[in-house]
Amino acid sequence: MRMLHLAFRGFGPYRDSQTIDFTSLAADGLFLITGKTGAGKSTVLDAIAFALYGSVPRYDGSVGRVRSTFASLDNPTEVTLEFEHGGERYRITRSPEYERRKKRVAEGTTVQGAAQQFDRWDAAADDWQGVATKASDVADELGQVFPLTSGEFFQVVLLAQSDFQRFLHADSKDRQDLLSKLFRTHRYRDLREFAQERAREAAQEWQGLQRDLQGVARELGLGDDESAVTDEALTSLAAEVADSVTAAATALGAAQGVHDDAAKRRRDLERQQERQQRRDSAAARLARLEAEREDIAREVDEPLRRDRLASPLVPVLDAHARAERTRASGERTLEAAAAAFDARLARADAAELNNLVDGTELAARTAAHTLLRERLGTLREGESVDQRVERAERAARSADAERAITREQFEQLRQARAERPTQLRALDGAVAELTAKAGQLDEANELVTMLAGQLRAAKAAAGLAKRRDAALAQREQAADALSSASAADRELITRRLDGSAAELAGRLVDGEPCAVCGSTTHPSPAESVGEPVTDADLEASSAAVESAKHADAEARGAYDDVAAEHAKHAAAAGGLDVDEATTRHRDATARAKQLESAAAELAHTRANADTLRAQDARDEQRERELAELAETQLASATAASTEFASLAEQQRELRGTFETVSARRAMVESVADALGAVIEAQRSAEGARETARDAAERAAERLAASEFADEHAARAAALSDARRAELTERKRAHDSGIDGARATLAEPELQGLPEEQVDVTPAKDAAQRAADALGEAQRAHGEATARRQTIDAAITRGRAHLRGADRTLARARMRQQLAGELRGDNNRKLNLEAYVLAAHLEEIIIAANVRLGEITSNRYSLVRDDSLARRGAQSGLGLEVADIYTGINRSPQSLSGGETFLVSLALALGLADVVSAQAGGIALDTLFIDEGFGSLDADTLEVAMRTLDHLRASGRTVGVISHVTSMHERIPTHVEVRQLEDGSSTLELRDADSPA
Numbered sequence: 004m005r006m007l008h009l010a011f012r013g014f015g016p017y018r019d020s021q022t023i024d025f026t027s028l029a030a031d032g033l034f035l036i037t038g039k040t041g042a043g044k045s046t047v048l049d050a051i052a053f054a055l056y057g058s059v060p061r062y063d064g065s066v067g068r069v070r071s072t073f074a075s076l077d078n079p080t081e082v083t084l085e086f087e088h089g090g091e092r093y094r095i096t097r098s099p100e101y102e103r104r105k106k107r108v109a110e111g112t113t114v115q116g117a118a119q120q121f122d123r124w125d126a127a128a129d130d131w132q133g134v135a136t137k138a139s140d141v142a143d144e145l146g147q148v149f150p151l152t153s154g155e156f157f158q159v160v161l162l163a164q165s166d167f168q169r170f171l172h173a174d175s176k177d178r179q180d181l182l183s184k185l186f187r188t189h190r191y192r193d194l195r196e197f198a199q200e201r202a203r204e205a206a207q208e209w210q211g212l213q214r215d216l217q218g219v220a221r222e223l224g225l226g227d228d229e230s231a232v233t234d235e236a237l238t239s240l241a242a243e244v245a246d247s248v249t250a251a252a253t254a255l256g257a258a259q260g261v262h263d264d265a266a267k268r269r270r271d272l273e274r275q276q277e278r279q280q281r282r283d284s285a286a287a288r289l290a291r292l293e294a295e296r297e298d299i300a301r302e303v304d305e306p307l308r309r310d311r312l313a314s315p316l317v318p319v320l321d322a323h324a325r326a327e328r329t330r331a332s333g334e335r336t337l338e339a340a341a342a343a344f345d346a347r348l349a350r351a352d353a354a355e356l357n358n359l360v361d362g363t364e365l366a367a368r369t370a371a372h373t374l375l376r377e378r379l380g381t382l383r384e385g386e387s388v389d390q391r392v393e394r395a396e397r398a399a400r401s402a403d404a405e406r407a408i409t410r411e412q413f414e415q416l417r418q419a420r421a422e423r424p425t426q427l428r429a430l431d432g433a434v435a436e437l438t439a440k441a442g443q444l445d446e447a448n449e450l451v452t453m454l455a456g457q458l459r460a461a462k463a464a465a466g467l468a469k470r471r472d473a474a475l476a477q478r479e480q481a482a483d484a485l486s487s488a489s490a491a492d493r494e495l496i497t498r499r500l501d502g503s504a505a506e507l508a509g510r511l512v513d514g515e516p517c518a519v520c521g522s523t524t525h526p527s528p529a530e531s532v533g534e535p536v537t538d539a540d541l542e543a544s545s546a547a548v549e550s551a552k553h554a555d556a557e558a559r560g561a562y563d564d565v566a567a568e569h570a571k572h573a574a575a576a577g578g579l580d581v582d583e584a585t586t587r588h589r590d591a592t593a594r595a596k597q598l599e600s601a602a603a604e605l606a607h608t609r610a611n612a613d614t615l616r617a618q619d620a621r622d623e624q625r626e627r628e629l630a631e632l633a634e635t636q637l638a639s640a641t642a643a644s645t646e647f648a649s650l651a652e653q654q655r656e657l658r659g660t661f662e663t664v665s666a667r668r669a670m671v672e673s674v675a676d677a678l679g680a681v682i683e684a685q686r687s688a689e690g691a692r693e694t695a696r697d698a699a700e701r702a703a704e705r706l707a708a709s710e711f712a713d714e715h716a717a718r719a720a721a722l723s724d725a726r727r728a729e730l731t732e733r734k735r736a737h738d739s740g741i742d743g744a745r746a747t748l749a750e751p752e753l754q755g756l757p758e759e760q761v762d763v764t765p766a767k768d769a770a771q772r773a774a775d776a777l778g779e780a781q782r783a784h785g786e787a788t789a790r791r792q793t794i795d796a797a798i799t800r801g802r803a804h805l806r807g808a809d810r811t812l813a814r815a816r817m818r819q820q821l822a823g824e825l826r827g828d829n830n831r832k833l834n835l836e837a838y839v840l841a842a843h844l845e846e847i848i849i850a851a852n853v854r855l856g857e858i859t860s861n862r863y864s865l866v867r868d869d870s871l872a873r874r875g876a877q878s879g880l881g882l883e884v885a886d887i888y889t890g891i892n893r894s895p896q897s898l899s900g901g902e903t904f905l906v907s908l909a910l911a912l913g914l915a916d917v918v919s920a921q922a923g924g925i926a927l928d929t930l931f932i933d934e935g936f937g938s939l940d941a942d943t944l945e946v947a948m949r950t951l952d953h954l955r956a957s958g959r960t961v962g963v964i965s966h967v968t969s970m971h972e973r974i975p976t977h978v979e980v981r982q983l984e985d986g987s988s989t990l991e992l993r994d995a996d997s998p999a
Contacts (some may be wrong), residue, residue: 005087005928013080015046016988018073032955036964038980041563043988044964054084056153073987076104092124168907175880182840191836237798244791251784258780262773269766282753289744303730313720326698333688340684344677375675382668388654395647402640413629423619430612437605447595454588460575461584467569474562481558488551492544498536541897571986851913901943931962
């Protein structure tokens with residue numbers, strides 16, 4: 004991969020758009036990214052990582068807070084990277100999720116979702132062609148083009164000092180975790196865990212078989228020891244149970260035979276006894292029924308015969324009685340109706356109708372009733388005249404009242420309109436005055452907003468000043484501690500080197516070759532001067548230096564962060580302290596509130612003026628409408644008076660002597676109703692008399708033809724329905740009883756039976772004893788059978804467990820042994836995954852030693868340490884540094900700071916070579932190295948620069964991130980990170996000839 008162009012904005016400390024043209028930087032092959040601590044040098048690498056993988060290594064692979072804190076709601080966040088790989092050009096653009104201002108409304112914010120775009124350059128079309136836009140699709144397409152994972156890329160392209168030094172100093176377990184991720188050897192770990200799981204399953208299966216055999220032993224009564232379950236014991240127990248079942252079956256057969264004989268004897272006697280009882284019962288019932296024949300004829304047959312003769316006469320007699328009652332009732336009704344009519348006609352209000360009826364004949368009364376109905380129709384038609392007169396009178400009065408109201412409203416409206424011009428002039432003057440004040444409101448609000456921001460910044464800066472001073476003191480203290488620890492470490496190394504000759508001399512043996520020169524004679528062995536320096540002393544000193552470095556880096560970072568934050572807030576406060584900012588903000592707020600009140604009053608005053616003008620226009624229209632309404636009301640009042648006079652004259656004619664037409668109509672209607680009732684009663688009475696005469700003639704004729712002397716005798720002979728049913732049922736039951744008793748006595752099975760009743764009790768007792776014996780035999784046989792089934796099932800399970808026990812135990816032992824080997828239970832304490840990774844580590848060491856030999860003039864080389872770790876820890880992936888000067892393998896922790904950097908760099912480059920080769924021989928043409936040069940002395944720095952020159956000579960473009968001043972002189976091309984006054988950063992490209 005060769006990077007071509009990087010552009011980003013709103014990212015990290017960079018608010019505005021920034022670009023880096025790697026093609027121009029590749030001309031020299033080596034460039035420096037420089038700037039103050041905390042300015043944003045490493046952010047350039049963050050932007051590359053975010054563009055390719057949507058994550059940032061400094062934030063543990065997440066997106067983190069990549070959005071610039073200097074970006075406003077209107078500034079986007081976006082990164083675009085162009086690169087070349089495999090002869091093709093690609094471009095990838097990403098944006099994280101961030102908050103932005105809403106576009107369609109004046110206020111409010113919304114969340115801008117994360118976005119990505121992957122493009123390929125189409126040479127034929129001379130344009131970019133879209134490949135993918137979804138995050139998952141972009142990842143898949145990038146994996147096809149450039150098959151390094153994010154972890155591999157961060158390890159082999161973005162070389163951070165802390166990362167490759169951590170790999171050098173890691174123990175076997177931590178180094179295995181890192182290599183496992185890079186070389187994806189988790190499948191070997193999965194295989195090891197699978198073998199362990201299978202071993203656990205086999206052990207559990209064997210334990211389960213032992214528990215099962217123990218349960219079988221308890222179930223069969225063989226004790227609690229599973230060893231009691233043997234083939235011989237199971238066979239003997241099966242035979243014993245089979246014999247007990249056979250004996251129980253024989254006893255059951257004998258008891259069944261005795262039971263069947265006794266039961267048959269009892270059933271035969273019970274059937275004979277039952278036939279004797281049926282015969283005796285039927286004979287007694289027949290004798291009783293024959294003795295009741297005369298009573299039945301007298302009490303049942305004769306009453307039923309007379310009922311059959313009387314029943315047809317009863318309806319005729321009932322009809323005659325009903326006709327007589329109807330006739331008498333009609334006569335009474337007629338008399339009452341006639342009396343009521345005469346009483347109504349005699350009242351004073353009916354004087355005009357005294358001569359209405361002439362006689363009591365039905366025809367005369369009907370004619371008078373017809374005349375009354377005609378007069379009543381005339382009165383009903385004119386009855387509404389009363390209400391019409393009242394309505395006409397009310398309408399006339401209402402018309403006069405409405406005219407008076409309209410005249411009053413007209414006068415009030417004219418007076419109100421006369422006062423309007425003065426009111427409008429006053430409101431227009433107030434509007435002009437308030438408009439001038441409201442025009443200053445926006446400027447005042449902007450001032451309040453600006454001063455509020457300065458006040459917040461001043462408060463923040465005041466709080467941060469104390470933190471900055473404390474952080475400065477801690478930074479100076481940590482720097483002193485680092486200087487002291489480094490000096491002590493260098494002194495120990497010097498003493499160790501000075502004493503190495505004496506240490507080697509102490510190991511010399513006469514006659515044996517020297518490990519340095521090979522001579523077997525040792526004429527002048529070096530002597531020890533002072534206290535010797537041990538490996539433990541060097542390791543402790545190196546650990547102290549590393550701890551001091553870590554503390555110094557943390558203190559510097561903490562100070563830089565709080566100082567940058569304080570400077571940012573102080574600049575935002577505009578040089579004001581908290582008191583000054585508070586006073587200015589308070590005065591501006593009071594002024595804004597006054598202008599805001601004027602703006603609110605302006606709107607209210609304008610609304611009042613507009614309302615008054617609209618009201619005047621409506622009143623003018625209303626004045627015209629009232630004039631037209633007055634004319635209409637005058638015409639309506641005149642018409643209402645005319646109609647009232649006409650209706651009053653018509654009312655006088657219809658009332659007569661009554662107060663209202665309704666009263667006269669009610670009198671006529673009541674007389675007509677009374678006469679109609681007389682007519683209806685008279686007609687009903689005449690019809691009832693005719694019906695009664697006919698019914699009396701029919702009843703006399705039917706009685707004369709019957710055997711009954713009179714109506715009373717006929718009614719006495721007729722039975723009720725219930726009594727008739729009762730007698731009929733009694734007759735039927737008597738006849739049926741005789742027939743049934745005779746049929747029972749004639750049955751063949753009742754013939755020839757002995758007269759004396761048989762005794763069944765002895766047979767019942769014998770049958771019960773046989774049944775009890777049979778039940779006991781069945782219970783014993785069932786228990787024997789059930790026990791045999793239970794024991795047979797247990798024997799079957801026991802034999803199955805015995806057959807599988809040997810195979811299961813052998814399988815468990817074999818799986819335990821395999822799991823142990825894969826887990827590392829061997830002489831080297833090396834598990835399967837570590838064994839595979841050890842081969843990869845050998846390749847990395849070989850690749851690293853090529854460069855390490857060049858860097859250190861072949862003094863140092865890396866070797867893999869496969870010695871056993873203490874306390875059973877992971878072994879096989881250790882690293883040591885072979886020192887040709889001493890012939891001793893050293894721990895990487897014993898190296899000085901500069902030596903550590905050089906060895907770590909060689910190891911990182913070797914790791915990059917192997918990882919890229921494992922990924923298919925990927926060419927990595929662009930490489931970044933982040934910091935680490937500050938710990939090098941002049942000679943070691945020269946060696947490191949030669950290494951970078953070798954990388955450049957191989958065709959790679961190398962970017963170095965460092966703030967070391969001497970690096971500026973050695974690397975002519977710079978990408979400088981410069982902080983602006985507001986705290987944000989910008990990039991500038993400089994070469995050696997550019998002015999500072």
